Amino acid sequence: MAFAELAVRIADVGRQCYARGWALGTSGNFSAVVSRDPLRLAITTSGVDKGLLSPGEIVEIDERGQVVAGSGKPSAEASLHVAIVRARGAGAGAVLHTHSIWSTILSDNAPESGLAIEGYEMLKGLDGVRTHDHREWLPILDNTQDWASAVPRVEAILQEQPQAHGFLIRRHGLYTWGRDLAEAKRQVEILEFLFEVMGRKRGMTWQR
């Protein structure tokens, strides 16, 4: 799919994430692969209101994060998007990063280095999962403002956890991906649903 068409679709997905409260303020960033060789990504520019996201706010970047089409500054986390599409290959034709209430809470309080989600039917919405009897392990990375330097850490985690459908950044949000934008959007919905289920359950005292 050409850059112009991907930009239209990314803008659609972004506005939908905003409507659900997963990309408030200027949070969140979204990308899709334009070509693999050479690697080119369509990606949201920095600091834009996702509720008004328009195709003109999407730029095309190369593997070093340089803008090759469109105008604007790519997201500061562009290097993460590039790392993911390289590590996951065809499995990551689109990468979505959301900042939701529940991913923020769950990543904040998890004592471990990741979040296990197990036994829910909704897990079947994740790529390749065929049964609710599945244990999804989402690694949690500590937050940083220097993502360029953190790329090796992300690459290592993606390699160690080849089955992971996403990862969390502590007190920050979710990264997930899919073969295309539709699959990546589906995975955001699946994971955000499961975060809400788990977050609400952990807050319950089960009094009657």
Added chain:
Amino acid sequence: MAFAELAVRIADVGRQCYARGWALGTSGNFSAVVSRDPLRLAITTSGVDKGLLSPGEIVEIDERGQVVAGSGKPSAEASLHVAIVRARGAGAGAVLHTHSIWSTILSDNAPESGLAIEGYEMLKGLDGVRTHDHREWLPILDNTQDWASAVPRVEAILQEQPQAHGFLIRRHGLYTWGRDLAEAKRQVEILEFLFEVMGRKRGMTWQR
């Protein structure tokens, strides 16, 4: 009502369920009876985005789940829809299956084989219930990925609980039905409302 018209209405109901967060990802499936003799159902196809659900994503199936009109693979749970419309007769002209946050939580933590809902005015929205002084018992089935084999278990429960207006599948969601799509949609809203009331109450400590 003809298949084409039912497909339009099923798509409407599906998009409404998605908007309320009851059919995120590709979760949920929805059907309506096209004819009783021979038995024909209009039913959602598998793996589609309910937020974009269109009549073209609804197929007509026979009692064995074979597609007789439209294209696409019917939901993997089509055998459950067929079992319900047979067991409940005219009371089940439409069957709706939703995956909500609260039905997932309540079915997960209920120690018993079902969920009792009692004493709420909202219960009067269920077919045939005339007073808030009613005790609704929703059976909870364990989840499976082999619904074809599980049909006898579902049929047994529907026979044992002739008054039940729905049932839950553990960590999975709700099945409910009505004489037509409007009634089934009303029952989804009634039951989801009551799940949320009960779920929130169970999480409360009643501090002041």
Added chain:
Amino acid sequence: MAFAELAVRIADVGRQCYARGWALGTSGNFSAVVSRDPLRLAITTSGVDKGLLSPGEIVEIDERGQVVAGSGKPSAEASLHVAIVRARGAGAGAVLHTHSIWSTILSDNAPESGLAIEGYEMLKGLDGVRTHDHREWLPILDNTQDWASAVPRVEAILQEQPQAHGFLIRRHGLYTWGRDLAEAKRQVEILEFLFEVMGRKRGMTWQR
């Protein structure tokens, strides 16, 4: 305002309440005074989907609840609407009855015969309240299916509590009113907001 115009406005308010989850299923009923002498009310008919509420689903009734214009069965709680518009006079040109999650929970667990709401700025949105330093007392009535017989009880409460801006029915919902539909809608929003604040606070453990 003429019946036809009031019917349009009642339908608007009803659809808005539905959108916020305050009138799911077929719950909720809404009315406005067409004339005082003789007393005539425009009121929603029974069993209709508030998400699709249209002016054709509003009827005009007299003080005994008989339909004098339009077609359909008036709400089973029409006698409550008549009692309120009589007891409150010009202060009740419109009556709105909603079934929300939080009014259901708060009325269920309140041990007393009413709910006190005190010290919130939002209280100033109630008719005649000029400061947040106000204590609103909402009586709670036990639920019944025989509202015609319960009218004297409602009338007594309205007389005993001349300052009350509404009342709750246990495990059922809220009745409130205003000089016109806009004021009554405003009061629904104020009270539902305060119910949610109080309900959420009561469920909190204040851990950090």
Added chain:
Amino acid sequence: MAFAELAVRIADVGRQCYARGWALGTSGNFSAVVSRDPLRLAITTSGVDKGLLSPGEIVEIDERGQVVAGSGKPSAEASLHVAIVRARGAGAGAVLHTHSIWSTILSDNAPESGLAIEGYEMLKGLDGVRTHDHREWLPILDNTQDWASAVPRVEAILQEQPQAHGFLIRRHGLYTWGRDLAEAKRQVEILEFLFEVMGRKRGMTWQR
């Protein structure tokens, strides 16, 4: 930007705040600077429904709160808006005041004179904040109905806390501001998001 254009944009922002439940009833008031010398503000009039907010419900006032264009009574809290735009200069080209569930709850139960928010990525959406490793301190003022007299107190707090991006009024809501309406709206979203995260966390028992 001219008054007429600002009125259109204020009305847009107001309707969006209403849709998210941050300006129910007639709560909330919103302003933007028309000119600095002489000081002129476009500001919402008192008692209007923010869900229907139209440019005709915005007036232009001078520094004493007198209406110089448009018709209607300016918000009773206009003196606060004037105090903020003076104290913050170019940093406050627009001022937004919202009444949300979570700001009401957090300001109610905070024992201290302010609310600290620390360590969340979302903080980077606040003007000038470059890292999640930031501690935002939002002063909490006690509520009053005499804002004209309270102006010196507000001015003192703004001077003592030059880094604060907003303040809370106890059991009442949030004031925040930005260089223009877009930035102020972004800050509302950032702060409301963080209030919800903190409020939900404080209510959680972390049972599994």
